[in-house]
Amino acid sequence: MNWTYWKPLKLTPGFDRTSLAETLDGGQSFRWVQDPADIWIGQWSDNVVRIRFSDEGHLEWSTHAELETPDTKDHLLTYLGADTDWESLKDELPWRSDPHLRKSIEAFPSLRILRQPMEEALLGFLCSATKRIVQIKQMCRLLAETVGREIAPGYWQLPTFAEIADTDPTNLKICLLGFRAKYIQGTARFLAERPGWLAETEALPYPEAKERLMHLPGVGEKVADCVLLFGAGKLEAFPVDTWIIQTLKKRYGLDGWTNRQLAQFGRVHYGPAAGLAQQLLFSWERREKSAM
DNA sequence: AGGCAGGTGGCCA
């Protein structure tokens, strides 16, 4: 394999190992794998990038040599949210008065929200309905290898919706999508007829963008919020999934509240960076459960 | 071995 030399990657705040793993492989993106040497290998758009900690504990990156451009590092920094002040956002969360939030920040002190290509986030979360992360990753990998383009030996890019709209439906069948296939195909056909529709949606304020996304088949409130949070930098998006429902009911004593009420509680209690709070609590709750 | 899974859409009261 032909990789560029390792180069330092400076981020503020710096990653600890746990937060890095949770950020890359905790259900925001489904395109990162960890090799036996604890090196993370990830893909988005036409990027193939590696991240590791050096022996001295410093974060380093390298890229597939055939795909390197002068902008690769900038693309990586953007993807990792380097243009966002995470320390300030974290500090603005109500952790001083909220022990659950405080514990999740202690567990994942440098967790970030990724800034993925919106189209890839949409595809990933269209796959996500009632599936575990490992299975969503499997579907994405199969979609890339079956419908996507091989951009370097052994590395396939996730298909665009235009490519999905053009592919034979039997190709989707072998990607283990189940009932999600008809949503993905429906969304692909809708978008194929409307070039620029997603980019326009990304540029809208959060409420309008969410309303628009929910016209797509297979996109309800939860998927729309995930796409806007992880694929458009809308940090006020607050995805209400089974985990956060469980957390809010159990930890905050909100048994009997409807999902709509829980969503409202989240927006009010956590504020403009509710999405960051959601991901912190999601990660914490998931780890607590797996430790039991 | 069989129930469950980062939901959505449709239908009923």
Place this chain on the structure above:
DNA sequence: TGGCCACCTGCC
């Protein structure tokens, strides 16, 4: 609005 159910099928 709120609740219930079908939807596919690979994995733990």
